[in-house]
Amino acid sequence: MTVLVQTKNEQAAIGICLEGLSAFDEVIVVDSNSTDRTVEVALSHGAEVVNFTWNGEYPKKKQWQIEHLRTRHPWLLFIDADESPSAQLVDSIRNFVNSDPNASAAQLRLEYHFAGRALRRGHRVKKTVLLHRDRSRFEPIDDLNIPGMGELEGHYQPTCDGPVVTLRGLLRHDDVDPVRTWFDRHNRYSDWEAALRLQSERRRGNREQRSRQGRLFQRVPFKPLVFFVYSYVLRGGVLDGRAGFDYAFALASYYWQIGLKYRELRDGRTSGEVAT
Structure with a gap:
């Protein structure tokens, strides 16, 4: 089993992340030209480090790893x-990769x-991040000229050639940075979402690769209010x-940002241009 951080x-x-991955026999840190001690700390924990420099084209970072990294295992x-x-x-992952060949x-x-x-209730998130490299891929969605994501694949699901299952157990997501960095990121993400929404052809491609829940939510009017009531109530x-x-x-404010x-x-009230 290969983990790509x-x-x-x-x-x-x-x-902290690498200490929690001791059960896996191959851990590769894929670093995007960090200027702090990320690489030094990763090496001190015994991880292999691969540098990724985006060239501004496809593939973006995760698909590049699927295509170019030589890993010990097909499951990533x-x-x-x-x-x-x-x-x-960890137990669920181990059992899954050893028992579900299709x-x-x-x-x-x-x-x-x-x-x-920690949030125990409210809006729950699932991520399709355990992929068989020969049966899953992140398709291009024609967003290279859209601001907000850069080298990252955006908020859409990978294309999969076979069944996708949901595993038992939880992936802890705990950002140690100040909360302002959450707002900084989502300000950029909302730029990307708004531009995709404007460009109908790109939006159709993006929508097809969202989760079923995401596709339904795309059609809901008054999204900020609806989401707040859904999550909080x-x-x-x-x-x-x-915290709830x-x-x-x-998140309701994030959806409001996208709409605005x-x-x-x-309405053409911005000097920024959206490619057609």
């Missing part, structure tokens, strides 16, 4: 430096932490206390 200036988190687990699997998830990928459920607090985020409110409100930026682009 995605990093760029993650010196504060990478050590993509995780971020602020993520680590629970013991139950599957293409697996979804992992997140134990999401926001502003230092219907899904019980209120029971997570202040903060997360539901922050989309309308600005649509």
Whole structure:
């Protein structure tokens, strides 16, 4: 089983992440030209480090790894430096890759932490990040001229040639950086989402690669309000206390940003250009 850890200036988190991956026999840190001690810390924990420099074209970072890294195993687990699997998830992954020869990928459920607090209820996230390299891929969605994501594949699912299953256990996601970095990232992401929404051809391609839940949510009117009610009330985020409110409100604000930026682009009230 090969784990591919995605990093760029993650010196504060990478050590904790790698300590949680001791059950896997191949761990590769794929670093995007970090300027801090990320690489030094990764090497000190015994990880192999591969540098990735994006050339501004496809493939982007994850698909580049599928195409170019020579790994010991066909199953690849993509995780971020602020993520680590629970013991139950490690067992589930091991059993899955050894017993399901026809599957293409697996979804992992997140134990999401926001502003230092674990969220037990509210909006739940699944990520399709355990991929068989011969049966899964990140298709180009024609977003090279759209700001916001850069070298990263955006918020869409990989294309899989066979069944995708959901595993038991949780992938802990706990960002150690200040909460302002969450808002910085989502400000960029909303630029990307708004531009894709404006360009109908690109949006269709992107929508096809979203999860079923994501495709349904794309069609919902008044998304910020609907999401807040769904996450905080219907899904019980209120029971997570202040953290549940903060997360539901922050994500609702993210969807509001996307809508506002989309309308600005649509109405030509920005100097930025969107390629056609």
